[in-house]
Amino acid sequence: MVLSRFWLTIFISSIIFVIFSLFTANTYTIDYVLNGKKDDPILISEKYAEQLPAFIKDSIKKAPDQTMIINRDTLNADTTYVYKNKTVKIFSGVQKSDGLLPTCKTTLLDLILPLMAYLAFFCGLMELLIISGVSGKLAKALSPVFVKVFPTIPKNHPSISYMTLNFAANFLGLDSAATPFGLKAMESLQEINPDKDKASDAQIMFMCLHASGLTLIATSIIGYRAAAGASNPADVMLPCIITSFIGSIAAFLIVGIKQKINFKSASLVIGLMVLIAAIIGLLMYVNHLDLIGKNYFTTNLSALILMVIVLATLVFSFIHEKKFTDANTTVFESFVVGANNGVKTGVTIFPYVLGMLVAISLFRNSGLFEIISDGIAFVFSNMGVNKQITDALPVAILRPFSSAGSRGFLIDSMNTFGADSLTGRLSSIFQCSAESTFYVIAVYFGSVNIKNTRYALGTMLLVDVICVITAIFVASWFF
Structure with a gap:
């Protein structure tokens, strides 16, 4: 009984918290919770290229793969900008475990x-x-x-x-x-x-x-x-x-x-x-x-x-x-x-x-x-x-x-x-x-x-x- 209730508690509370984070704009997407892989970068935002600072926009377009990584730091998560189909996806942090x-x-x-x-x-x-x-x-x-x-x-x-x-x-x-x-x-x-x-x-x-x-x-x-x-x-x-x-x-x-x-x-x-x-x-x-x-x-x-x-x-x-x-x-x-x-x-x-x-x-x-x-x-x-x-x-x-x-x-x-x-x-x-x-x-x-x-x-x-x-x-x- 205790194990069953614990299982239900963490399952239900986790789902409620994920939905709450989505609707309060603390999370951009919740797809990673279902389909993401451990250590994959997490999508935190998506913008049009024109909305980004000029130096980031120019750097992305000049990059061979149209990808830019900033804040290169071995102790902290990088922020990655990926340009595709007229929009720029922004990733930061990594997923804690498989979805x-x-x-x-x-x-x-x-x-x-x-x-x-x-x-x-x-x-x-x-x-x-x-x-x-x-x-x-x-x-x-x-x-x-x-x-x-x-x-x-x-x-x-x-x-x-x-x-x-x-x-x-x-x-x-x-x-x-x-x-x-x-x-x-x-x-x-x-x-x-x-x-x-x-x-x-x-x-x-x-x-x-x-x-x-x-x-x-x-x-x-x-x-x-x-x-x-x-x-x-x-x-x-x-x-x-x-x-x-x-x-x-x-x-x-x-x-x-x-x-x-x-x-x-x-x-x-x-x-x-x-x-x-x-x-x-x-x-x-x-x-x-x-x-x-x-x-x-x-x-x-x-x-x-x-x-x-x-x-x-x-x-x-x-x-x-x-x-x-x-x-x-x-x-x-x-x-x-x-x-x-x-x-x-x-x-x-x-x-x-x-x-x-x-x-x-x-x-x-x-x-x-x-x-x-x-x-x-x-x-x-x-x-x-x-x-x-x-x-x-x-x-x-x-x-x-x-x-x-x-x-x-x-x-x-x-x-x-x-x-x-x-x-x-x-x-x-x-x-x-x-x-x-x-x-x-x-x-x-x-x-x-x-x-x-x-x-x-x-x-x-x-x-x-x-x-x-x-x-x-x-x-x-x-x-």
Whole structure:
């Protein structure tokens, strides 16, 4: 219900604001909201050539393509005059994201189809894990901890192994693997959900822990910083880990209190201590490496572990090939069956993702997001908050809505203020330490047709806020 009302609110308010801007002459055309592409120039006016200053009119007519660009400034949008059919079109600024119709197209071609490919491959592997018995062994080994965190899940339930793989993939920055494992976990949890239309306690706990984004190897962030010329691209790794870890703990405590989890359980405390020890141990190892060593380690660790997982799955399946024979199938046929299920899951979630991304596209292009973002930055600046921090806030504000959009702000902030500035580093931590909340909600709950997400959305947004506040303190402390 909350998600539905939020979706309706941003959709309706964005359309009303666009129409209002048109009729109050604040906007010359609204076609870009429907058909425009990201980074396209925005048409702000159209005049007859005689209405323009003489030097602009003469320059346009002398130009080979009858186009003139003024205010050439790398930090600000140019104003472009284009002469055609006796009139001059004036463009200024660029579009924040794709329009409604291009978003429909790119959602399918650039997001869902690649996602379906990932789902097909990893769901095929998961089918091998199930038949070969690996998932059952993993669930049995981790049950003592998971039954404390998820008390409604039966001991040794298959969902435990899927959630473990999802958390591990997120932990190592393997986004392409994390989503298929997570969707499989949601499907498995849905099987034991007594009310199929309403999110269960276990599903909410899983979603909130997943969305808190605990990440050890921020491979993509390191890559963006390296491309932006950072002196040490991996220097934000420790702040990212600290921020995302605090976010995960906050998610666990908030949901745990709501669900009356027993935090004094010995197995739960031991599991948490092992996780903390693993993080500290790996950090100590990475910390003693030089710059090239850090870059080499962070670049290869995640990829190596993924390759080992694939290899181990196939080898284990080969060793236990008799189990496949007993199930009247083969290893390859089982992979194909799982891959087919992955494709079906991709088809199921497409409408949910489309609906959410189209609403966010309208929200950004309408100008409402920019007004809200500027307003929040203004309030913070008047509270005496460092300007370098307020300059990074657009990344934090947009992150729950769009990973691609916040990534654009991240790259822009590093290009504008420098990758080694506080703004550039804080933007990196914002991008790394949280999830695209509304996208995740749409994908995961949509995959199992959950209509009532209960308190999941509110908790995930609260955790996002906690991560933002933590990131500011951690970045100020480190840098």
